[in-house]
Amino acid sequence: MGYGFFEPCIVYGFYEKDQNKIICWDFLEEHELRRYIKYTNKGGCFGFVYGISCNSIEEMNSIDKTNVDKVFELLSKKDDYVAPKLMLVLRGNLDTSGYSEYYPRG
Numbered sequence: 001m002g003y004g005f006f007e008p009c010i011v012y013g014f015y016e017k018d019q020n021k022i023i024c025w026d027f028l029e030e031h032e033l034r035r036y037i038k039y040t041n042k043g044g045c046f047g048f049v050y051g052i053s054c055n056s057i058e059e060m061n062s063i064d065k066t067n068v069d070k071v072f073e074l075l076s077k078k079d080d081y082v083a084p085k086l087m088l089v090l091r092g093n094l095d096t097s098g099y100s101e102y103y104p105r106g
Contacts, residue, residue: 006092011036012063013051013087014072017080022048024101031071036089045095049087060086075104 013036016022028035028050038047051068054060068084075081 006037006040006090008088009036009053009091010057010060011049011051011053011087011089012060012065012068012084013049013089014068014075014081014084015047015049017082019047020099022096022099022101023050024103027103032067033071034091035094036091037094038087038089040090044098048094048096048099049089051084051087053091078104 013033015038022035025035033050033052036049036051036053037045038049040046050071052063052065054063063086065084072081072084
């Protein structure tokens with residue numbers, strides 16, 4: 001019995017300082033962003049990062065950061081977010097139980 005499959009990836013993104021809520025998929029899709037996992041424990045996902053990933057270390061400097069920076073600037077006017085940066089995160093089967101989703105109003 002497993003807890004799911006997670007794969008490490010490099011992401012240029014940001015996250016909320018308040019880690020008990022998450023941005024809904026509709027908003028992320030509108031702005032062409034994805035949701036990634038900061039860390040896991042026994043299949044549970046803790047902390048979510050919003051941004052754009054790359055396929056390899058060689059490609060990390062070629063990520064188009066413009067969109068992520070624009071969305072961060074829009075959202076940081078209303079809530080408290082950690083500024084975008086390159087991070088090693090996980091992607092895979094995201095368990096979002098225990099988190100309330102919201103649609104940010106910029």
